[in-house]
Structures are given as C-alpha cells and as structure tokens.
Amino acid sequence: MSKEKNDAFLKVYDRLYEFFGPQKWWPGETALEMMVGAVLTQNTNWVNVEKAIGNLKGAGLLSFSLLLHLPLDDLAEYLRPSGYYNIKAKRLKNLLQMIEDRYEGELERLFDDTLESSRSNLLSVKGVGPETADSILLYAAHQPVFVIDTYTHRVFSRHQLVPEESDYHSLQEEFMGRLPEDASLFNEYHALIVAVAKEFCKKKKPRCKECPLQGVEEENC
DNA sequence: CACCAGGCAAGTA
DNA sequence: TACTTGCATGGT
Numbered sequence: 001m002s003k004e005k006n007d008a009f010l011k012v013y014d015r016l017y018e019f020f021g022p023q024k025w026w027p028g029e030t031a032l033e034m035m036v037g038a039v040l041t042q043n044t045n046w047v048n049v050e051k052a053i054g055n056l057k058g059a060g061l062l063s064f065s066l067l068l069h070l071p072l073d074d075l076a077e078y079l080r081p082s083g084y085y086n087i088k089a090k091r092l093k094n095l096l097q098m099i100e101d102r103y104e105g106e107l108e109r110l111f112d113d114t115l116e117s118s119r120s121n122l123l124s125v126k127g128v129g130p131e132t133a134d135s136i137l138l139y140a141a142h143q144p145v146f147v148i149d150t151y152t153h154r155v156f157s158r159h160q161l162v163p164e165e166s167d168y169h170s171l172q173e174e175f176m177g178r179l180p181e182d183a184s185l186f187n188e189y190h191a192l193i194v195a196v197a198k199e200f201c202k203k204k205k206p207r208c209k210e211c212p213l214q215g216v217e218e219e220n221c
Numbered sequence: 222c223a224c225c226a227g228g229c230a231a232g233t234a
Numbered sequence: 235t236a237c238t239t240g241c242a243t244g245g246t
Contacts, residue, residue: 228241
C-alpha cells in the first residue's frame with residue numbers, strides 16, 4: 001500500500017531521470033539571483049524572467065542593498081518584461097525588507113536559520129506564498145523541502161497518483177513522506193516534473209502516448 | 222487568433 | 235468558507 005506508493009513515486013522519478021537526464025536547476029548564479037527569480041517567475045514563463053534579471057544585471061543592480069534602496073517605480077521598470085511588474089516590484093521589496101529587518105540583510109543568516117522559522121518568515125512576506133518560499137529554501141538555501149507547483153498537481157493527479165482535490169500542503173506531505181529527505185533529489189525531481197509537464201502534460205494538448213510516464217500505474221492520462 | 226506561463230492576494234457572496 | 239478576479243508581458 002504505502003510501500004507500493006513509495007515505489008511508484010521513485011519509479012516516476014527514475015523514468016523521468018532516464019528520459020530527460022539531469023536538469024541543472026536552478027538557473028541563476030547566486031542565491032540572490034535565484035531568490036529574485038523565484039518572485040519573478042510567479043505565473044510567468046522563465047524566458048521573460050531572464051529578461052528582467054538581465055535588465056538588473058545590465059544596470060549593475062543585482063545586489064541586496066542596491067535593490068533594497070532602489071525606488072519602487074525604478075525597480076518596476078527593470079522588471080517590466082517579466083509581467084505583473086508593479087506587483088512584483090512591491091513583492092520583491094517586501095522580501096528584501098524582511099531580510100533586512102530580521103536577518104540584518106544577510107541571506108546567509110536566513111539560510112542558516114532553522115527551516116521552521118526561515119520558512120515562516122518567508123511566508124509572512126506579502127507576495128511570498130508556499131511555492132515561492134519553498135523554491136527559495138530548496139534552490140537558494142539547499143534545504144530539503146519539496147516544491148509543489150501547478151505542474152506537479154497536474155501530472156500526478158492525471159496519473160492517479162494523488163487525488164485531484166489535493167492542495168499544496170497535502171501534496172508536499174505526500175512527496176516528503178514518501179521520498180528520502182534529500183535536497184538534491186527534491187531539486188532534480190521538481191525540475192523533472194516541470195520538464196515532463198511542459199513537453200507531454202500540457203493543459204490543452206497532452207501527448208500521453210509518447211509520455212515517458214505511460215503505464216507507470218494502472219490508470220493513465 | 223486564443224491560450225498559456227515554475228502564484229498570490231484581495232474581493233465577493 | 236469557497237469561488238472569482240486582478241495583475242501584464244511575451245512566446246507558441
């Protein structure tokens with residue numbers, strides 16, 4: 001039962017890894033860059049996020065204190081290509097301000113804090129929800145937290161591996177309860193789910209016949 | 222042309 | 235509590 005399900009989750013991982021190979025996530029050279037990307041990619045194509053990050057880099061603004069003190073409207077202009085630029089400028093500011101207030105502006109202090117309190121502090125920021133918080137913790141801080149997104153829900157519910165009505169927390173519990181606690185595994189697994197969703201598990205035009213997950217369980221999409 | 226993208230908060234009933 | 239809507243650019 002739970003043993004078989006455990007096997008199924010690992011089997012899915014193995015199939016995806018065999019098919020796609022290592023994904024080398026997260027794109028981004030520094031922890032700050034990854035954190036910025038985590039906010040900018042909310043409901044947004046990564047290609048557009050890269051343009052916005054490129055704008056900041058080009059202006060030499062990809063530093064904690066420069067971003068913290070940059071006027072909101074100026075920041076919004078750099079973020080424009082990533083969409084929702086006004087709200088994202090505010091959200092990024094909120095996040096930077098929280099780190100300034102609670103961790104003396106040091107990302108390392110945030111990452112060295114207990115998972116319990118770093119996650120709760122991230123979630124206290126207006127504009128940082130569970131996926132953004134967990135993405136920062138997993139990809140920037142290398143903490144063993146499984147990141148859930150709409151792709152995770154779509155792929156796993158279509159394959160009858162989780163109930164359709166599962167929410168973020170229950171999905172995360174499902175993954176973390178059934179996989180070894182390993183940040184590198186969680187990193188790769190999430191990236192592989194995104195890869196398979198983009199190529200084979202699209203909302204409108206799924207290509208189930210060619211999907212590497214075909215036949216992984218009884219039921220399939 | 223329609224639809225989608227590595228969410229989240231605020232508004233409504 | 236349980237939906238719905240706004241936010242916005244750019245790729246397919």
